[in-house]
Amino acid sequence: xxxxxxxxxxxxxxxxSTAAAVPATPSPGSxxxxxxxxxxxxxxxxxxxxxxxxxxxxxxxxxxSGTVAFTAKATQALSSFNLDTDGHVIESVTVNGEPAAWSxxxxxxxQELTVTPAAPLxxxxxxxxxxxxxxxxxxPRAGLTGWRFxxxxxxxxxxQSSRADTFFPVNDHPSDKATWTFRVTAPEGYVATANGxxxxxRGNVWRFEEREPMASELIGxxxxxxxxxxxxxxxxxxxxxxxxxxxxxxxxxxxxxTGAQIAWAEARFGRFxxxxxxxxxxxxxxxxxxxxxxxxFGTGWFDKPTYSNTMVHxxxxxxxxxxVTPATWQDAWLNEGPAVYYAALWAEEHxxxxxxxRMRTVYGKLDAVRAKDGPPGKPKALxxxxxxxxxxxxxxxxxxxxxxxxxxxxxRRWVQRYKDGNASTEDFIAHAAATTRRPGLDPFLRAWxxxxxxxxxxxx
Numbered sequence: 001x002x003x004x005x006x007x008x009x010x011x012x013x014x015x016x017s018t019a020a021a022v023p024a025t026p027s028p029g030s031x032x033x034x035x036x037x038x039x040x041x042x043x044x045x046x047x048x049x050x051x052x053x054x055x056x057x058x059x060x061x062x063x064x065s066g067t068v069a070f071t072a073k074a075t076q077a078l079s080s081f082n083l084d085t086d087g088h089v090i091e092s093v094t095v096n097g098e099p100a101a102w103s104x105x106x107x108x109x110x111q112e113l114t115v116t117p118a119a120p121l122x123x124x125x126x127x128x129x130x131x132x133x134x135x136x137x138x139x140p141r142a143g144l145t146g147w148r149f150x151x152x153x154x155x156x157x158x159x160q161s162s163r164a165d166t167f168f169p170v171n172d173h174p175s176d177k178a179t180w181t182f183r184v185t186a187p188e189g190y191v192a193t194a195n196g197x198x199x200x201x202r203g204n205v206w207r208f209e210e211r212e213p214m215a216s217e218l219i220g221x222x223x224x225x226x227x228x229x230x231x232x233x234x235x236x237x238x239x240x241x242x243x244x245x246x247x248x249x250x251x252x253x254x255x256x257x258t259g260a261q262i263a264w265a266e267a268r269f270g271r272f273x274x275x276x277x278x279x280x281x282x283x284x285x286x287x288x289x290x291x292x293x294x295x296x297f298g299t300g301w302f303d304k305p306t307y308s309n310t311m312v313h314x315x316x317x318x319x320x321x322x323x324v325t326p327a328t329w330q331d332a333w334l335n336e337g338p339a340v341y342y343a344a345l346w347a348e349e350h351x352x353x354x355x356x357x358r359m360r361t362v363y364g365k366l367d368a369v370r371a372k373d374g375p376p377g378k379p380k381a382l383x384x385x386x387x388x389x390x391x392x393x394x395x396x397x398x399x400x401x402x403x404x405x406x407x408x409x410x411x412r413r414w415v416q417r418y419k420d421g422n423a424s425t426e427d428f429i430a431h432a433a434a435t436t437r438r439p440g441l442d443p444f445l446r447a448w449x450x451x452x453x454x455x456x457x458x459x460x
Contacts, residue, residue: 023077023122023123024076024077024123025077026077026078026079026120026121027076027077027078027079028045028078028079028080028081028082028114029043029044029045029046029076029078029080029081029082030043030044030045030082031043031044031082031107031112031114032044032108033173033175035173035328035329035330036328036329036330037328037329037330037379037380037381037382038108038109038161038162038173038329039108040107040108040109040112041084041108041109041162041172041173041329042084042171042172042173042175042176043081043082043083043084043171043173044075044076045074045075045076045078045081046072046073046074046075046078046081046121046127046171047072047073047075047176048070048071048072048171048176048178049070049071049072049073049126049178049179050070050071050178050179050180050181051068051069051070051170051178051179051180051181052067052068052069052070052180052181052183053066053067053068053069053168053180053181053182053183054066054067054068054183054185055167055168055182055183055184055185055221056185057137057154057155057184057185057186057223058187059152059153059154059187059190059223060153061136062136062137062138062149062153062155063134063135063136063137064134064135064136064137065132065133065134065135066132066133066134066168067130067131067132067133068130068131068133068168068169068170069128069129069130069131070128070129070130070178071126071127071128072126072127072128072129073124073125073126073127074121074122074123074124074125074126074127075123075124076123077120077121077122077123078117078120078121079116079120080114080115080116080117081114081115081121082112082113082114082115083112083113083115083131083165083169083170083171084107084110084111084112084113084162084164084165084169084170084171084172085104085110085111085112085113085133085165085168085169085170086107086109086110086111086141086142086143086163086165086166087110087135087136087139087140087141087142087145087166088133088134088135088168088169089133089134089135090102090104090113090131090132090133090169091132091133091134092131092132093113093115093129093130093131093132094129094130095115095117095118095121095127095128095129096117096119096127096128096129097128098117098118098119099118100115100116100117100118100129101115101116102114102115102116106142107142107143109142109143109144109162110141110142110143110162110163110165110166111142111165113131113169115129115131131168131169133168133169137149137155141166143162143163143166144163145163145166146158146159146160146163146164146166146167147166147167148282148284148285149284150224150282150283150284150285151283151284152190152224152225152244152245152283152284153225154190154222154223154224154225154284155222155223155224155284156193156221156222156224156280156282156284156285156296157219157220157221157222157291157296158285158287158289158296159216159217159218159219160217160218160289161174161217161329161332161382162217163217164216164217164219165216167219167221170216171216172216172217173215173216174215174216174217174325174326174327174328174329174422175215175325175327175328175422176215176216177213177214177215177325177420177421177422178213178214179210179211179212179213179214180194180195180196180208180209180210180214180219181207181208181209181210182194182195182196182206182207182208182210182221183205183206183207184205184206184208184221184223185204185205185206186204186206186223187204188204189225190223190224190225190226191206191223191224191225191226191227191228191242192206192208192222192223193208193220193221193222193223193224193226193242193280193294194206194208194210194219194220194221194222194294195208195210195214195218195219195220195291195292195293195294196208196209196210196211196212196274196275196276196292196293197209197210197211197238197275197276198240210292210293211275212273212274212275212292212323212420213420213421214292214322215292215322215325218290218291218292218322219291220280220291220292220293220294220296222242222280222282222296224242224244224282224284225244225245226242226243226244226245226280226282227242227243227244227245227248228240228241228242229241229242229243229248229252229255231255231256231258231259232259233258233259233262233263233272233277234259234262234263234266234272235271237259237262237272237276237277238275238276239255239258239259239276239277239278240276240278240294241255241258241278241279241280241281242278242279242280242281242282242294243255243281244281244282244283244299251281251302254281254302254307254311255278255279255281257308257311258277258278258279258311258315261308261311261312261315261346262277262315264312264346265312265315265316265319265342268342268408268411268412269319269411269412269415270412270415270416272318273318273319273322273323273415273419273420274292274293274318274322274323275293276293277293277294277315277318278293278294278295279294279295279296279297279311279314280294280295280296280297281297281298281299281302282296282297282298282299283298283299284298285297285298286298286300288301288310288313288314289314290314290317290318290321290322290339292318292322293318295311295314295315295317295318297310297311297314306347306352308346308350309343309344309346309347309352310343312342312343312346313339313340313342313343314339316338316339316342316343317335317339319338319415320334320335320337320338320339320415321334321335321336321339323415323418323419323420324414324415324418324419324421324422324423325421325422325423326422326423326424327422327423327424327427328424329382330377330378330379330425331377331423331424331425332379332382332387333376333377333379333386333387333390333391333394333425333449334391334423334424334425334428336387336388336391336392337376337387337388337390337391337392337394337395338391338392338395338411339388340388340389340391340392341391341392341395341396344358344392355396356459356460359392359393359396359460360460362389362390362392362393363393363454363457363460365385365389366385366386366389366390366393366454367453367454369384369385369386369390370386370390370451370452370453370454371452373385373386374386375390375449375450375451375452376390376391376393376394376448376449377394377425377448377449377450378449378450393448393454394445394448394449395407395411396457397448397455397457398410398432398441398444398445398448400457400458400459401441401444402432402436402438402441406435406436409435409436410431410432410435410436413431413435414428414431417431425449428445429441429442429445429446429449430442432445433445
C-alpha cells in the first residue's frame with residue numbers, strides 16, 4: 001500500500017469517527033407508543049428502570065399528596081419527554097436534580113405531562129426525574145378512574161388497563177416494565193398495601209419493594225381498614241393476604257386455600273415467578289384483578305360456591321400477564337386465554353363443568369363475536385368474549401392438535417422463556433412451532449387467532 005493511500009484511508013477513518021462522535025440532535029419523545037388499541041398510551045424516547053413512589057393518603061377526605069421519582073435511560077436524544085397523568089395538581093418537576101419546565105395537555109384517555117429538562121438528555125444515557133403532586137381521589141378525571149372506594153373511607157387501585165396515571169404520573173404502557181419501591185402512608189386504624197414484599201414499617205409509613213419488573217397497570221396500591229394474614233406456600237413461598245377488619249374468620253380459611261392453588265399451578269408452569277403472593281379482599285371492589293403479587297377481589301365473589309375458579313384465574317395471571325406481559329394491548333388474549341383455560345381445567349378437576357362442554361359452547365358463539373369484535377389475536381377493544389373465552393378456545397384447539405405432553409411443554413417453556421419481559425402473539429406462534437418442531441403450527445395458529453371464522457375442530 002502506498003503512503004498516500006494509507007494516509008487517505010486514515011483521513012477517511014478519522015472523518016467517520018468524527019461523524020459518529022457527533023451527538024444526535026435532541027428532539028421531543030413521542031406522546032404515545034402507537035399501541036394498536038391505545039395509540040397515545042405510554043410515551044417514547046426513554047425506558048424506565050425503577051420507580052420510587054411516595055404516596056400519602058388521608059381516608060374519608062380522599063386527599064393525597066405524593067412524589068414519583070424514577071430512573072430511566074434515554075433511547076434517543078431528548079429535548080423533552082412525556083408522562084401519562086390524570087387528575088393531579090403538579091407542584092414541581094426536576095430532571096437530574098435541576099428544575100425542569102413542564103406543561104399539561106389533553107390526552108386520549110387522560111392528560112399528557114410534557115417535561116422539558118434544563119439541558120437535553122443524551123441518547124443511551126441514564127437520567128433521573130422526580131415529580132411532586134397532590135390531588136383528591138374523587139376529583140373528576142379526564143378519563144376513567146382507577147380508584148375503588150369502600151365503606152371504610154379507604155381505597156384500592158384497580159388500574160388495568162390504563163389508569164395507573166390516576167394515582168401518579170407514569171409511563172403507562174405494559175411494554176415499559178420496571179422495578180418499584182412504594183412508600184405508602186396510612187393513618188392509625190388503616191393498613192397499606194402495594195406490590196412486592198413489605199420491607200419496613202416506620203410509624204405510619206409502609207415501604208414495599210417489588211424487585212421483579214412490573215407493568216404500571218398492575219399496581220396494588222391501597223389504604224384500607226384491613227387485617228394482614230400470613231401463610232406459607234410451596235417451597236417456603238411467603239404468603240400475605242389482606243381481609244376486611246373483623247372478618248378474619250370468614251375470609252381466613254379462603255385465603256388459606258391459596259397455597260394448594262399455587263402448587264396446582266406450579267405443576268403445570270413451573271415455579272411461581274415472584275417472591276411473594278397473596279389476595280386482597282375488599283368490599284369497595286366488585287370484580288377480580290391480577291395485581292402483581294397481590295390479586296384484588298371484591299367480597300361478592302366469595303358468596304359463590306365456585307369462588308376458587310376465580311382465585312385460580314387471577315393466580316394463573318401471575319405467570320400469564322404479569323410475569324410475561326403483552327407487548328401491546330392487542331396481544332391481551334395471551335393474558336386472558338390461559339387464565340380462562342386453566343381456571344376451566346381447575347373447575348373440571350374439582351367437579352365442575354367438563355372442559356369439552358364449555359369449549360363446545362364457546363365454539364358455537366365465537367364466529368359471531370369474531371365478526372363483531374374481531375378475532376382473538378386482533379381484537380377491536382379490550383375485555384371481550386373473543387379475548388377471554390376465545391383465547392381459551394385457541395389453547396384448547398392447540399392442545400387437541402399437538403397432544404397433552406407437547407401442549408404442556410409449549411406453555412411451561414413460554415413462561416420460562418419470556419419471564420419478566422414482554423411478548424407478542426407473533427412470538428407465541430413462533431414459540432409453539434419451534435417448541436414442537438412443527439412448522440405447520442404457524443398457519444394452524446394464524447387461522448385460529450386471526451381468521452374470520454373458527455376452523456374445524458374435532459370433538460366439537
